[in-house]
Amino acid sequence: MEFFPFLVTLLVVLRLFSLSATSFAVLHNDIIRPSDVLRDNHNDYTDTANLLVSKEGRFVLKFFSPYDLLNHRYLGIWYNHTTYIRPVWVANRCKPMEDSSGLLSIDNKGNLVLFSEENNSKREIVWSTNSSKQAAKPLVQLLDNGNLVLRDEKDANTTNYLWESFDYPTDTLLPGMKLGWDLKRGLNRRLSSWKSFYSDPCDGDFTYGIELDEKRHTYPQLTVRNGSAILYRQGLWDGMSSSDAVDDSIFNSVYNDDEVYYTYSLQNKSMMPQIVLNYDGTIEPSWDFGTFYGAIPRDKCDYYGFCGANSQCNVVSVTEEPICQCLEGFKPKNQDNWNSRSWSEGCEPYSPPSCHDEVEEEEGFEFDQYSGFRAPDTNYSWVTKTKDESECRSKCLSNCSCMAYSYPFSESIYSNEDCIHWFGDLFDIRQLSSSRFEPHTYIRISNSKIAPKIHNETRADGSRGKYTVRVGIQNMVALFLVSPLSFASLQIIAQGTQSGLKPRGNVAYQQNLKFLDG
Structure with a gap:
């Protein structure tokens, strides 16, 4: 009988050892x-x-x-x-x-x-x-x-x-994950929201990813869509965005013939970061233990096309209503609605649309330089290769349908030849915080008799144009404005008037960045 307690004790010890070893x-x-x-x-x-x-x-x-x-x-x-x-x-x-x-x-x-x-x-x-x-x-x-x-x-x-x-991925972007395209495999890595906040992880209404149309050679941009409609986007996708992030965060972008993606990392490995696409379409970055740092969109200007076409959205403060302004050379399509702050109809050119094939570069077109603004929606863009910004501008001037251009990396540490042209109406331009890097966008206007009227006119918020840079000379030529082009017509126009088209550069861009602002 004395052996039995010993046997029980031995079995218990062995069991505990087994559990400990297993654990x-x-x-x-x-x-x-x-x-x-x-x-x-x-x-x-x-x-x-x-x-x-x-x-x-x-x-x-x-x-x-x-x-x-x-x-x-x-x-x-x-x-x-x-x-x-x-x-x-x-x-x-x-x-x-x-x-x-x-x-x-x-x-x-x-x-x-x-x-x-x-x-x-x-x-x-x-x-x-x-x-x-x-x-x-x-x-x-x-x-x-x-x-x-x-x-x-x-x-x-x-x-x-x-x-x-x-x-x-599901709804969360972790450090080291790639948000974007593997072009060789045809793989599009994007986030999709949950159907409900806690209870249903199935795909919800919202997706977040990089948009790129290879056939039309559009420039990549980050967007959140509600179904098929853009809810908001995050500007000209060049990987140099501003931040709500911690100081040691590194945001990288890669844009070459094989891949187009966005990723980030943290030098502090003890932190537990995540960027979440919420069930309601907002994006929330969290850098440690579920502490979130504010959701995007932050204001009405973040929502896609809030001011309509050919206009810009300015935020005076987060507590005040935004102010919409027509771009230089444009006027409200409906002045009464515009005055009552109903801005969705947007703006149209002052002068009637016209264009003449014989007009050459130096015969009267000029550009307004927009600095500190989110570039227009690149779904209406075309990417080509040019040796410098001057050639990028000339190519835009030689195409009557070209409404704006940008040479994104002309001022950065990178040497790249991407030239971006926009065709038709310009959508979703907004003022950004001063900390944000965004390449200059040059918007085309006619240097006609109407020009003095445009420049002297007080805008909707009582201010005047502050970002005007003249690159044309004084001649009287009207600007030909086209409505947003269909895929087919855009290809025909661009192919007939541009050369050296290429969807992207074989260059990878990397930069210490911060989280996206607009």
Whole structure:
């Protein structure tokens, strides 16, 4: 009988040692192999055997339920040991499991598969990676940057991943993630909002990403869309944006023949940052432990086309209504509505549209230089290559449909030949804070008899034009203004009047930046 208590004590000690050893191993178990299964432990997070934790413990992959939908089970990646109430990535975001029967494993084709097991027998595939490539010894690893990757056991080269969660983001942009295009693969990495704030991670109404039309050679820009409509955009996409970010944040952009993307990093590795596209379409940056630093859009000028066409939106202060002004050479389409601060109809040119093929560069067109303003919507733009800004201007003048131009990097540390031309009405120009870098935009006007009237006229807010730079000479030639062109007509006009067209430069741009402002 004396042996029995000793045996019980021994078994308890061995069990405790087993649990301790298992916990210690799993805290550093960031890998799933074909023989492993990650099971839904129904929120029992003391069961570390069914958690996948990155090597340094920064991120964890686990099953979860939204706070008010306990019968909906999802698999997601979270910041570990934080008060964050939402995951940064969800696998089965639109196909929840109804119970805690979820299993995650690698199938015989080398793909990562999430099953729902019914009655411990029948398995239903809920989600899988569907990689077309196969590895001799596949494994899944959760990295300390929050990226879940499928790779070969003997090949940790990032360019050889068979699949990675960073290519398929949900609503959150983590440091190191690429927001934008892999042009070789035709992959568009963009954020999509949740349907509701906490309870439904399925794709909502809003998307956030880089817009680029290769066929029309438009210049890239960051936009948030509500369905198919632009809700707001973040200006001329050149990677040099201003900030609400912490001082050691680094925002980089790459723009070349293979990729067009935007990314960021923090030098302080102890912080836990994320940029979230909320269910209501706002963007919120958080730099540490869920502390958010204000949402975008901040004011009415941030909303797309608030002042209509051929106008600019100015914010006096965040507590006051914005002021809309027609661009130089333009007048309100409806003066009565404009005076009553109903600005959506926008502006039109003072002089009747006209253009003559024989007009040459020096015969009477001039440009207003707009500094400290967000450039017009680049969906109506065309990118070409020029040797310098002078040639960029000349090409615009030689095309009667060209309404504005910008040579974005003429003043930056980079040597680039991108020349941007805008055609038709100019949309969504707004005043920016003085801290923001935005290349000059030169908007075309006619140097006609109407010019003195335009320059002497007081604008809607009582001010006069302050950003005018003359590059033409005094002649009396009217400006030909076209309405926004269709894809086909834009191609015909641009191809017939420009040479050296190329969609992008084979150059990568990198700069210490701050978070986007407008």
